[in-house]
Amino acid sequence: MPSRHTVLAFVSGVGVTLATTAAAGAGVSRFMQRRNAAAADLNALLPVHSAWWRDRFDRKGKLLYVAMGDSAAQGIGASSPARSYVGRLSAYMRRQSHTSLRVVNLSVSGSTTWLCRKDQLPKFEKYEPDVVTVAIGANDIIQFNPESFEKNLRVIYGALPSHAIVGDLPAMWIPDREKKLVEANAIVHRVAGEFGLTVAPLYETTRRQGFFRTYRNSAGDLFHPNDRGYRVWASAFEPAIAARLARIAADEAATTHEVREAEAVAAHTAAAAAAPTAGTSSDTPTTDPAGGATTSPTDAPADVGGAS
Numbered sequence: 610m611p612s613r614h615t616v617l618a619f620v621s622g623v624g625v626t627l628a629t630t631a632a633a634g635a636g637v638s639r640f641m642q643r644r645n646a647a648a649a650d651l652n653a654l655l656p657v658h659s660a661w662w663r664d665r666f667d668r669k670g671k672l673l674y675v676a677m678g679d680s681a682a683q684g685i686g687a688s689s690p691a692r693s694y695v696g697r698l699s700a701y702m703r704r705q706s707h708t709s710l711r712v713v714n715l716s717v718s719g720s721t722t723w724l725c726r727k728d729q730l731p732k733f734e735k736y737e738p739d740v741v742t743v744a745i746g747a748n749d750i751i752q753f754n755p756e757s758f759e760k761n762l763r764v765i766y767g768a769l770p771s772h773a774i775v776g777d778l779p780a781m782w783i784p785d786r787e788k789k790l791v792e793a794n795a796i797v798h799r800v801a802g803e804f805g806l807t808v809a810p811l812y813e814t815t816r817r818q819g820f821f822r823t824y825r826n827s828a829g830d831l832f833h834p835n836d837r838g839y840r841v842w843a844s845a846f847e848p849a850i851a852a853r854l855a856r857i858a859a860d861e862a863a864t865t866h867e868v869r870e871a872e873a874v875a876a877h878t879a880a881a882a883a884a885p886t887a888g889t890s891s892d893t894p895t896t897d898p899a900g901g902a903t904t905s906p907t908d909a910p911a912d913v914g915g916a917s
Contacts, residue, residue: 655718658683661690662714670711672857674699675738677729677765678745681842682716686833694834694842695742701847702740705854713738721748722761730768740853741769742846744776744811746793753789759796766804772856774849775801776809779842780816782823807849814845 662683676682676695684693691700699712713736715729725745743765749758766775777794781787794812801808818826818841826838834842 658690665712668711670709672710672739674740675713675736677743678716679720679748680718683718686828686835687839688836692836694839697843698846722746726761726764741773746778750786750789755792762800766800771805772853774807774809776811779811782820809846809849811845
């Protein structure tokens, strides 16, 4: 039979275990309450961010940048839409190109590849952008269907210009979702390759941050990036953006050179046409009325002095 001391120790141990479990449960409960409250706050910002981007649709700019995507492209989780990855890329393009930029953000929070295809793609078709970014598919992962995912991507990617930049899906760190991400990103790279599109390595860039830094880079809902997280997202697109801007500058320089050469040739041709023909005389030839040889006034016989 156990001693009284042993029984008390056992009861005490059970009590500590129960208390720890209860405290942990309470901690998890408080954590989830804070997370849900943060998610509600971010959801309340959806129309605010959408209005912020719509307000910029009609602004003028020498270059046109069009973005398609979901709530990440809207910048949900950032302290301001300007600090989203689309906002950061816009600022980056202005700095790199030293020119004005018009931004059209067609993204819609909550979009899947299907909704992007249905709602954003018809709007995209009326633009001829200099730069295009597309980051879509994260909302497909929870109920991932590889066939539908690829079918939708083929329609979206097929409507893009060859210089478009598409992002693969970011790291999510949840084992079940990571397995789906491997398959989804393989589809993104394969389909983008078939259409000759550049892929921004969003998965590799976010994965490289590690679990704890990703936690620090997340908004309160632990799903959307915060300002730091969006800086990481932008860095995944910047090399491809820089290459695109360099191509635009090179094409513009070549066009300017061709125009100047054409103008120089045109000016030279006009000058040549306006100049008198070399070797021409100001004397006008005359024809003998009798049908004789043509003479000019200088050919007439000189007057010989003598009686008239």
